[in-house]
Amino acid sequence: MVRFHQLSNSGSGWHTFSRIHVENANIAHNNPQFLPWHRHFLYLLENELRKITPGIALPYWDSSAESEAPERSIVFSNAILGFNLNPSTCEWPVQTPNTHCLSRALNSGGVMPSIVYEALINNYPIPEGFFSSSVEDSCRRPGSPFDTFRCFLEVAHGYVHNMIGGDMAFMYSPNDPAFYLHHAFIDKIWHDRQTASNRPNQYDGMLNNMAVQPTDLLSPWGTPVSNEFDVALQCVVYVPRQAGRSFQARSDREIKAPKPLPMEWIKMQGFNETTVRMIEIVMNDIITKYNKGDTISTIVQPKQSVPIETSEKEETQFFSPYCLTKCTFCNFNKYIPPPNLDQDDFVKAYLAEIKGSPKNNQWKVQSIYFGGGTPGLMNPSHVHELINGVRSTFDCMYNMEITIECNPTNIEMNKLLDFKKCGVNRLSLGIQTLNQKYLSWMNRSHTVLDSLNALEISSKVFPNKTTFDLMYGLPFQDLANWKKELNMAESHLNGHVSVYQLTVEKGTPLHKLVENGAIQLPDDDTLLEMHEYAKEFLRVKKYNAYEISNYASSLETESKHNKAYWMGFDYLGFGPGAHGRFCLGNGKRYQTIKIHAPSDWQSNATTFMDG
Structure with a gap:
């Protein structure tokens, strides 16, 4: 932390990193370059630190080991990163996007637990239906194992940005030293995946409607993506995570899934909301399987099914x-x-x-x-x-x-x-x-x-064997009314329930009313509160989400x-x-x-x- 302070006070170098991150936000996020771009970014930052103290190594923070209460981590003690920084004392002045005091707003939303990362490292079999949706985006193309892994990891990494809040919730997140400790951990997960799959050069996916290549150059440096495949070339050695923490210790207490990512982060990141919600369902499924007693080997074991061309089930x-x-x-x-x-x-x-x-x-x-x-x-x-x-x-x-x-x-x-x-x-x-x-x-x-x-x-x-559906996001509906409906429905739950958000479809009377301003729909924040409340309400009732809108006991x-x-x-x-x-x-x-x-x-x- 002392070296971070020294770098920040040494001139414009520290602030240049945030500016580069903001200016290249679209190329560095929500596409296959996310991982190699940030690996090079960390390499450059570590080199700047070594100009102050030769041989210094950038540490990583394994937030997954403290997934349910990361805001109480020793990392945020005054001895390391400090807690919620006080803007009035301006402990850390920064210059991007304008001159202000670095801020945090640590919250208790939780982050992804270790079991999710372990499953992704060990090639968790993504359900085929994830790719068969009509939604088209960079995460949903079949036949791209690297980019599918990248997409899930990028969504998982967003939970830490959201949990820390403040500057970390925006594209100028490199203002906060926590950014580098967090991204070092994300880079280690990629490194572990490269090692576990024995395919360190695996790289695929689409960028700007074109298939990516290892020879593609990372902006703004002009460095080929392939230069980032081997961390040893950067003199980086990742030590194993603390003993007993590489896989969450089994206990009678269930691991809790974190709260869903807010719409603000999803929009800023450029992700499709449906994709993010589906990824959350898959990752929550991993947690559910673990809580039911599955081991890492059974969780990542591919399902014994026939390829879709000769699928038995119809x-x-x-x-x-x-x-x-x-x-x-x-x-x-x-x-x-x-x-x-x-x-x-x-x-x-x-x-x-x-x-x-x-x-x-x-x-x-x-x-x-x-x-x-x-x-x-x-x-x-x-x-x-x-x-x-x-x-x-x-x-x-x-x-x-x-x-x-x-x-x-x-x-x-x-x-x-x-x-x-x-x-x-x-x-x-x-x-x-x-x-x-x-x-x-x-x-x-x-x-x-x-x-x-x-x-x-x-x-x-x-x-x-009875299911029924409930809708939220109705005109003039608020969270209090939604809670009343769920409470009324509680005693009638009969094994299954569908809970979905109202969609405004073109050509319907609803669409005309909305277009004319005759009715008002809840805003995104209220919709997210309704979604989160329903999910937690049903989880307490032992109803798990097995699909975007469907819950079963x-x-x-x-x-x-x-x-x-x-x-x-x-x-x-x-x-x-x-x-x-x-x-x-x-x-x-x-x-x-x-x-x-x-x-x-x-x-x-x-x-x-x-x-």
Whole structure:
């Protein structure tokens, strides 16, 4: 710390580092150059320190060993880095982005524990579904093992920046000496990964829509990326972490996951929020596995599954396009049923489409999902026909999951027993909110009383096999109202629940209201508070997030169908506007989108066995 002070007081050298970091923020973050760029950055800083004291070595701070309360680390004692610096005494004046006093705002959000880093070092198998999302960014491209590792590590490193706060929360974070101790640790994790994989020169990914190369030059120095692959060339030797800390010591007390990163950091870093939230789910899954007793070897062991080109598991989904009312926020392919609708003919079209669908003799159907629209409006006998149609056409698992979506109205609840007799074994209730004012605004056809009654009945017909959804981020909603809804829902949790943020979709009445300024949506800070509160609320109830918006009380109550999307399994879609993604054993992946208009789809499916 004394040498840091001396460097800071020796002239502009110290402040130049922060300026370089700010000026090259886009090239040094959120892309494959993140790790080599910062390795060179540390090398240059260490050389400056050695001009003051020859032979001095830059230490690293293993924040993961103190993940639940890093703000209480000895690193922040007055003997080392100091605690929350006092701007009034200006203990450390800095010049970037302007002249001010270095500040910190240590908080108790927590950082990633050691087990997460150990898993990343040892090539934790990232779920295939991480790459199959429609979101395109530098982190989500398959076939880039280095850049996938880099992306996860870059998100993990953000927790420390956020926890320290102050200058560390911004791109001028090199103002704070803590920056270098933290990034030395991140660089060590990369070094450990290089050693563990025996591929020190592995480097891949995309930058500015072009594949990166080891010969690419690091700005502003003009140094090739390849010069940064071997720390020994920089006379750097990383000593092992303190004995017993390289892997979190097993105890009866569970390791806590840190709070999600705030939107401010995500935006500043240039990351896609969906990507960050998915990475948080994967890293929390590592922590959950560890808390359940898994060892590092079992956590990182690849799943014993067949490559996706010959995947055994396949899902089917029937899309029912009809609703009694149109919700203000929904942009799904939906229609009010015509008075002359012939459900028998409609079902014949579904059956014809099943018979004419693509086939792969490797497929084994593990789930059927009736979604919509409002499939609960269907006649149970028709649902039975469609289930039998799938069973007679495809090889199906004996314990196939069969889910139907229903609205909590009397007309549908009376059918529950009949649906169960037909083979349905899981229910999804479209509740959305337990606030009557919001239901009215959404133009929903049910009341809060209907919802509570439906939850009570469904728990008896489908015990531990009923899920329902709740939305946050609704117009004029605040955290207090959101807490009330979660408290109301608590006693009705039945193995599974979906909690997701309202999305403003173009073409919906909601979009027009927002565009015209007629309604006000919660700001990003409030949305983050709602998300964090719901996640912690459900964690206390022993409900774990196994997908972005889905929480389950156990592996048995997780939705096979939801998880299939997450894992990148094949699925076929039947009905107007239904989507499908699958492989046929030729190494190619296909996508299908069915005709949207129900009458046109019905005509095509009946005539050509393809909608």
